[in-house]
Amino acid sequence: MTIDSAAVPAILAVGQSNSALATFVLYTLGVFVIAGLANRLLQQKSFLSEYFLGSRGLGMWAFALTFAATSASGGSFTGFPAKIYTHGWVLALWIASYMVVPICTMGLLGKRINQVARISGAITVPDILRDRFESRALGLMSTVLIVFFLVFNLVAQFKAGSLILETLLTGVEPFQHQAARVGDWISSAATSGGWTFLLDVDGNPVAGGYLLCLLTFGIAVIFYTTYGGFHAVVWTDVMQGVVMVFGVAVMLPLALSQVGGLENATQELAKMVPPRPAIICVDWGAEQTEDGVLPSGSWLRQPGGSPDAPPRIFRTTKPALYAAGTSQVCGVETLEVLSDNEIARLAGPDSPLTFLDADVADIIEGDKYAYGTTEEQRGSYVTAPGPSRTDSSGFLPLGVAISFFFMWAISGSGQPQYMVRLMAFNNSQTLRRAIITVTVYYSIIYFPLVIIFVCARVLLPGMENEPDRIMPQMAVLLTENAGVGWLAGLLVAAPFAAVMSTVDSFLLVISSSVVRDIYQRNISPEASQRTIKWMSYFCTLVVGLIALFGAISPPKFLQDIIVYVGSGLAACFLFPVAAALYWPRSNKWTCIVGMLGGFGAHLAMHLIGMQINGSFVNAYRLFGLDPVVVGLVASLLSVLIITPLTPAPPQHLVRKYFYKQPARSRPAQGG
Known part of the structure; x- marks a missing residue:
């Protein structure tokens, strides 16, 4: 079977129909309506608990879909497709363990962290650690680490949202006109005015269209998160979770039909070299x-x-x-x-x-590519370890494949943004059902994405220099070839939804850490609800604007930032938090040294990689293992070694968190 030649666009920046844009605008308006409804709840309940945790009342569907949508970030629908396009079928092995992330992340910590948060009245992860050990220093240190990593990740998500929006608007005449004017201003300001922050990583002026879309996306998501709080995030996550499944369900048959079937796509791929x-x-x-x-x-x-x-x-x-x-x-x-x-x-x-x-x-x-370009390596797109620009052993050698099992399945349990979700469900039955729901959800999402973007490698040639655009571009191509251009708006809404659901979650995690753990608990313990409310609004807004500014000139590959942040957070938090929840002998030094050990070892691998390989994201692999494994091992050893060498925790803390509480004082729905 041959590939339909109409499937390859004459110009890759395909013009969009107004109907696709209208569909997308309606979706975005729906997000703002939800934010408005959520804000009304803030007027009726305790502000801090409602704004940051939704009063701990999430049912099964809301909990499952908000957890899934938070996990399925811009990396899932922008960075991950870019990796598939660049490296081929080996990405199925790379992401395979993601199907068991809910079992590990929700099953390992879910019930216990919910119980401990209810006992202490904690609203944030630093809150839990501070109260568990009565240590202000531990609370502040965990806050700093969370803010450090998540601000980096916000930059990646802002870039993803902007690229998606730019792809949709390319070809819309008013946008093109304004983009050209902004582009002229950027060129003048960057070259003559000395505004070097308007230059990209290669030293070229940022595209006017990209900057316009960045401002539009950034202001929109910052506004609805700031205004609506946790319930706005949860409700939009539910809607966005449905949109993501819909987008994948539509794109998969369209991609297979236009490429001539999966067998034909794989045969074509087997003949290719990068x-x-x-x-x-x-x-x-x-x-x-x-x-x-x-x-x-x-x-x-x-x-x-x-x-x-x-x-x-x-x-x-x-x-x-x-x-x-x-x-x-x-x-x-x-x-x-x-x-x-x-x-x-x-x-x-x-x-x-x-x-x-x-x-x-x-x-x-x-x-040429370090691996995958020679005649002997023809077929590298369909076999492990996959083509690689920088590594002669390929994209996914065995040690890295093993590392990414830990990265997705195990270290996912150490992400503070997921822990916050685990503090918000209403009872144990909700948790059990949500684990099954999210596992099925991930299976429906991720493996079809591999197939879709393997097909994209055949249908959309020459996009290796801008692979992060492949998802929205593929959505546009498939719908226009099928004669349903209006559907592009909804398909592009799928990756847009993934980005928005992650950005809003990260904004709340960062702002709650700053307002609750720095301002209220250390600077002004007697602050009024009104003061806390406006501080929360202000902090969410400022953090979002900082990330927006950083996204003006972000790194080339989104997934590199996402992997660095996810693995770094896991190395810092997984074993210290697990010890705090399950080990009565653990103390504040267990967590402090465990966090610093994981952070230091993980960072060291990247700094050594920068010296050897010339790139911070191209980290050094000790014994062939990714830095996440090195960081996790260092953190675990630190926890195990330092705990017996330091004083036992006070008995009143052990009794509070590990002894059964009298029935009258136990939370009604603690799980």
């Missing part, structure tokens, strides 16, 4: 009459040396400026397609691509 960077000169053959720019994403080809020789195909990865009176522009950065089957399909007589009417000359070939 593209190669190349710097070229583009010659128009005649002098240009005015200054201009060669856009990023333009397709070019150089004919073969003989009638039977295949052409060479290139796609520009950055804009290139040229001046009036010149006929040639050199130094153009491109990716060259190397797979014979891709070249035949894209350069054939039925090619849907529109190639630039210019000649290619003076080709300077860049480095």
Whole structure:
């Protein structure tokens, strides 16, 4: 079977229909309606408990879907698809253990952390640790670690939301006009005005469309989270969880039908090798009459040396400026397609691509992938360890595969943003049913995503330089090919929903930690409800604006930030929190040293990697293991070694948290 040539877009920035935009706008308006309804609850109940925990009253569906939607972040629908597109089928192994995350995360800590939070009246994770050991220092340290990691993750989520929104708006004329004007201002401010924060990681001015979308997305999500609090987050998470399942359910059959079936997609993938960077000169053959720019994403080809020789195909990865009176522009950065089957399909007589009417000359070939580009490695997209730009052993060698089992399944239990959800359900039956529901939910989401974006590798060539755009671009492509362009708005809402549900959760975790654990419990214990209320609003707003500012020039790969933050939080919190909940002999030094040991070992692997590999995210792998395993082991050893060497905890704390309470003082629904 052959692939429908109409499935490959002539220009990858496909114009959107107004109906798709209208669908998306209606969805966003629904989010604000929910925030307004949630704000009314804040007027009726205790502000702190309601704003940050929803008064601990979540039922099964609300608890399950808000937990699932918080976990399925911008990484799941933006960074994860980008990794699938870049490395192929091996991502099924990479994500496999995510199906048991609910069993580990909710089953290991869920009931016990809910009980301890109710006994102490805790609202945040630092609250629990501080009260469990009566240690102000421990509460402050855990607050600092949470804020440090989650602000980084917020930057990644803001970038994801902005890219999704930009993809939807590309081709909408008013947006394009404003984006061009903002782009001109950015270029002038960054180059002449010294506003270097408007330059991206490669030193180029940030695109005007991206900045517009970043401001729109950022202000929207900050507003509804600040205004509505925990119930706004939970209710929108429920809606967003449904939207995510719907998006995957629609995209999967569309992708399979347009690629000619899963068997055909895999066969095509087996013939491919990754593209190669190349710097070229583009010659128009005649002098240009005015200054201009060669856009990023333009397709070019150089004919073969003989009638039977295949052409060479290139796609520009950055804009290139040229001046009036010149006929040639050199130094153009491109990716060259190397797979014979891709070249035949894209350069054939039925090619849907529109190639630039210019000649290619003076080709300077860049480095091929460290693993996956040679003839012997053909098929690396369909076998482990998968292609890799930087590692000659591949993307997922055995040690890293084992590490990611721990990363997703085990270390997920150490994420404070999930612990907060575990403090909010209403009883044990809710917890048990939610574990089953979320496990099924993840199975429905993640494996179909692997299939969809394996198909995307065939349907959408040349996107290796901007892989984080692959999810919204694929949604647009599939719906337009199927003649239902209006549906793109809902499909793009799926990754948008994932990002929003994660951003709002992180904002609340950070602001609750700052307001509750720093301001109320250390600076102003007698602060009034009104003061706490406005401090909470102010903190949520400020943290969101800081993350928005940081997202102006974020790192290239979202998933790299998400993996660093998730593994770092787990290394700091998993074993200290588990000891606090289950080990009566543990004390404040157990948690302090355990947190610092995990944090230090995890950070050290990244700093060593920066020295050896030239990149902070490309960490050093001790014994071939990812830093998350090194950090977890260091944290566990610290907990086990330091606890017997330090004084036993006061008996009144042991009795409070480990002895059965009299029935009249026990929480009615403590689990």
